[in-house]
Amino acid sequence: MPIQIRILLVFIIGLLSIFYDCVAKAEKSIKVGIQNNPPGVFVDDNGIPQGLFVDLLEEIAKRKQWKLEYVYDDWNANLQKLKDSEIDLLTSISYSEERDKFADFVNEPVAIKWGTVYLTPNSKIKILPDLDRKKVAVLKGSIHTSNFMAVTRDFDIQPQLVEVSTPPKVFELVESGKVDAGVTNSTFGYLEEKNYQVERSSIVFHPTQSTFATPEGKHDDIRQTIDTYLKQWKKDRQSIYYETYNHWYGGKEFVKETIPKWLIILLIGGIGGTIVIFFWNQTLKQEIERRKVLELQLQTSKEKAEVANQAKSTFIANMSHELRTPLNAILGFSQIMLRSPSLSKEDQENTTIIHNSGCYLLTLINNILDLSKIEAGKMTLNAKTFDFYSFLNELEDLLHITAENKGLTLIFDRQDDVPQYIYTDETKLRQVLINLINNGIKFTSEGGVSVTVGSQKESPLNSPLERGESSGKYPSLEWGESNGKATIILEVRDTGAGIAEDEMGKLFEAFSQTETGKNSQEGTGLGLPISRKFVNLMGGDITVKSQAGKGTNFRFEIAVNIVNKTDIETQEKPRHVMALQPNQIRYRILIVDDRHTNRLLLIKLLQPLGFELKEATNGKETIEIWEKWQPHLIWMDMRMPVIDGYEATQIIKGTTKGNATAIIALTASVLEEEKAIILSAGCDYFVRKPFRESMIFETMQKHLGVEYIYQEETESQTATELSSLTVEDLEKMPNEWLEELYDAAKALDDDRILELIEKIPVEESLLAEKLSNLVNDFQFKTIRQLLASFRF
Secondary structure (H helix, E strand, O other): OOHHHHHHHHHHHHHHHHHHHHHHHOOEEEEEEEOOEOOOEEEOOOOOEEOHHHHHHHHHHHHHOEEEEEEEOOHHHHHHHHHOOOOOEEEEEEOOOOHHHOEEEOOOOOEEEEEEEEEOOOOOOOOHHHHOOOEEEEEOOOHHHHHHHHHHHHOOOOOEEEEEOOHHHHHHHHHHOOOOEEEEEHHHHHHHHHHOOOEEEEEEEEEEEEEEEEEOOOOHHHHHHHHHHHHHHHOOOOOHHHHHHHHHHOOOOOOOOOOOHHHHHHHHHOHHHHHHHHHHHHHHHHHHHHHHHHHHHHHHHHHHHHHHHHHHHHHHHHHHHHHHHHHHHHHHHHHHHHOOOOOOHHHHHHHHHHHHHHHHHHHHHHHHHHHHHHHOOOOOOOOEEEEHHHHHHHHHHHHHHHHHHOOOEEEEEEOOOOOOEEEEOHHHHHHHHHHHHHHHHHOOOOOEEEEEEEEEEOOOOOOOOOOOOOOOOOHHHOOOOOOOEEEEEEEEEEOOOOOOHHHHHHOOOOOOOOHHHHHHOOOOOOHHHHHHHHHHHOOOOEEEEEEOOOEEEEEEEEEEEEOOHHHOOOOOOOOOEEEEOOOOOOOEEEEEOOOHHHHHHHHHHHHHHOOEEEEEOOHHHHHHHHHHHOOOEEEEEOOOOOOOHHHHHHHHHOOOHHHHOEEEEEEOOOOHHHHHHHHHOOOOEEEEOOOOHHHHHHHHHHHHOOOEEEOOOHHHHHHHHHOOOOHHHHOOOOHHHHHHHHHHHHOOOHHHHHHHHHOOOHHHHHHHHHHHHHHHOOOHHHHHHHHOOOOO
């Protein structure tokens, strides 16, 4: 090769080397999306980007010779720009499945943030369910907003969301009282809450990892570079990452302020004034410190009171759990025994008494829990539609015998204008009336008790059930204007011992009793306080007038919605399951409980139907059996030794094949907060102890699709036909026998009636069978009414 060509090639190679070196050293231009979300990222008063993400990114850019071009906009606009590839990198973004469709994320998180609820000062909101139908400010498009909506769905509550564009706007709305609460990330809240009149609540949910993201399928090199630096810096406690993190998340101000020149001149010229201000500040500082000490003392006292209240609530909840667990066995096994066709009549009666007594004990436990919920502000209204006339008739039938046994009259007087079909909390209304009427009967020895029911249209009370505030659970209850609202006015009068004037003040105090109540040696002093709170929930209040020795008059009003007959919610009577429908797979059921009686109860319910069953006494055994046996459904107790139900559920549901197994929690806990914890652990549903057998079968049908064969109701129909005893049937018997039958029915003496039935001649066996059926169904009132036409 000629020397000239060689020299030319060396010259060209040198030029190319210089060119490529210049290209390599050229700055890479990156468009970075930023928004106002301090202290992670924000723009100060001078328009300069600030925050943890900005500092870290600029350090990387300096080392990699990147040129950063910041694009400032609100959060949703920046998300759209990332989606449209109008920016190369977005700061302070958390992963979600929805965002994963249009963005790629840096693997290493920059910060971890929790969703936090902030409240107006002195708010009555304490727990998440209290936010139902409350106005809540949220950041539009934020992952914390999505997480908050998911949590509220788990609790079946429906807050009214007010979407805003920036986190500071959330605090502004809460501070102004335009919303009841606001949701923001914990970091922003912790550092900014001092600048607003807001209070941090105990409602915290779902931690999220905040990092960088690029458009889908683009800028892999940027993400990998950021990820490498973050991992490297996090290993060194002296690195810029921890230095910057402590700067922004250590409580320092976000905005770097500069001192104007005029202020410097003023300060130099006013040294004397500065000295005065210094001493004034010292005095002010001392006063502030004194007030801080007082506030700390008040806060300490408040915390002690809250701890004591929480301890009481925890004790009541644990006590309830321990009581409900054996009660589950009592009620469960009594239900199984009552289904047995081989049970004699005497054994049926004894078992019925056991079951009814267990139900009464459960009512007492629930009363104590009701009081606890009322004191904690957690009692809610469970309204439904029902036939008010039938409701009153059932109460009269229920309590008539009690009054008659004491030789008292019980009169129900319902005015004609009282609406028949209404919408309110039927259960709480029944409990209030039964308590008031029973009290009247208990403290009355002569005369009787009267119940007067009246109505007033267009209630002046502030009803919680006004149209427009529907929970959404009953969409058929959005009635027209023609239905309207009403106030139901109820009075319960008795001619009993009355209440002394000096004792009226403690009448509605929990666990307090009047002298009359103490003398009766009955009751706990809980009935009236609970009744008043229930009436308050239904939009009214109870008043009382009494005169010692002459009687007492309780009066209360409740606000209701008037509905049509077609709106009545009908409840199907639970049917007894006899067997499984043919041609189904043999379902494998795992029963998990550390108590033998609880496992045995479910085994006796399910084994006769043909389910394949296995048992486990703790979570460790559960996991081992599940891995080998793969059950279709697990009945999971939550409190167990070794590994509890929560951890066992998380382990099973944490696997792919675990999602094919339905896990139903069985718990004696009655705390509503437990529901969220149980479901968040991975359980598909939960059933509280003690349970009805129908609940077990219905739950399995819902989660497995199992089909049952139900017991035909021919037996009950036959009993009804035989129970149609007439006066003509009784006329065949002598007067002396009829008189003895009347006295026995009045005294509710079933043994004596059965003795009299044995004296009925053989040719009148149908009469004997009809009477026997009435006695077995405890229809003593029917027998007395039929005998009332005879003259003895």
